[in-house]
């Protein structure tokens with residue numbers, strides 16, 4: 610399903626660079642303000658509802674309610690029993706392990722068919738938590754080494770789907786990385802829907818090349834080699850599977866100021882000959898100030914975008930790096 614573009618191009622930018630699809634994102638229902646928690650309350654996250662929500666069609670899921678538990682209800686927790694971890698209500702001793710596992714196996718298959726671009730989970734929950742969830746030992750002492758029972762099945766079933774916890778999204782770098790990955794995954798699926806061919810894979814890689822370099826240079830080279838050795842794969846689909854696994858791993862690496870600086874300088878190399886001395890000095894200065902932490906990434910990026918548009922530099926016009934997500938989200942505006 611291709612949805613309507615939602616972003617308005619800045620003046621002078623070609624529309625094809627700034628049209629962003631509305632993302633379809635699974636979310637722990639309580640994060641949207643739905644009163645589904647054990648205590649009858651919610652955990653509304655204003656960044657999700659008020660900011661990201663403008664670019665997202667939510668698919669809200671509360672696994673505990675969907676297995677038939679009421680609201681309010683007794684609390685659940687993860688409990689270690691020998692080599693197993695159970696999902697229990699400690700007060701009554703009711704055991705929901707089998708019910709939650711059976712539900713999760715079925716529900717993640719349904720969600721997979723919903724063409725999700727990402728998933729945001731509620732941290733610390735014995736059901737939805739992605740990591741560091743409390744697991745209670747038989748002596749009653751908890752260790753933070755568990756994974757929510759629904760989240761575990763979801764992550765195993767959808768290894769390439771960008772998944773994050775709402776708590777981690779308060780970190781600007783993790784937030785930017787996650788949203789960038791969701792748009793990348795969406796573009797991947799749109800490319801796959803047009804047909805997995807070697808030519809489409811190469812085009813996709815070319816458009817992502819500089820963004821990938823910002824995430825991980827060595828991984829980007831591995832991806833290039835994969836495509837260069839395409840003939841060794843028995844089919845285009847097997848090549849695409851190998852590419853997507855590596856692409857996902859590279860995109861998970863969070864870019865650094867240093868890696869962005871390298872990419873910016875690399876991009877300048879494509880247009881340097883067309884700049885006059887003042888323009889070249891100004892661009893170099895903004896990159897330098899970004900590297901020193903005095904300017905946000907958006908400043909040299911906007912300047913580069915301006916020159917790429919002005920000179921119509923063909924290879925750079927289609928680079929996702931210059932326009933990875935709706936600029937209204939201001940994800941690159943942080944120092």
Ligand code: SF4
Pocket residue numbers: 637638639640645646647670671672673674731734736737
């Ligand atoms: S954390 Fe998950 S299971 Fe708990 S209330 Fe929120 S959506 Fe429901």
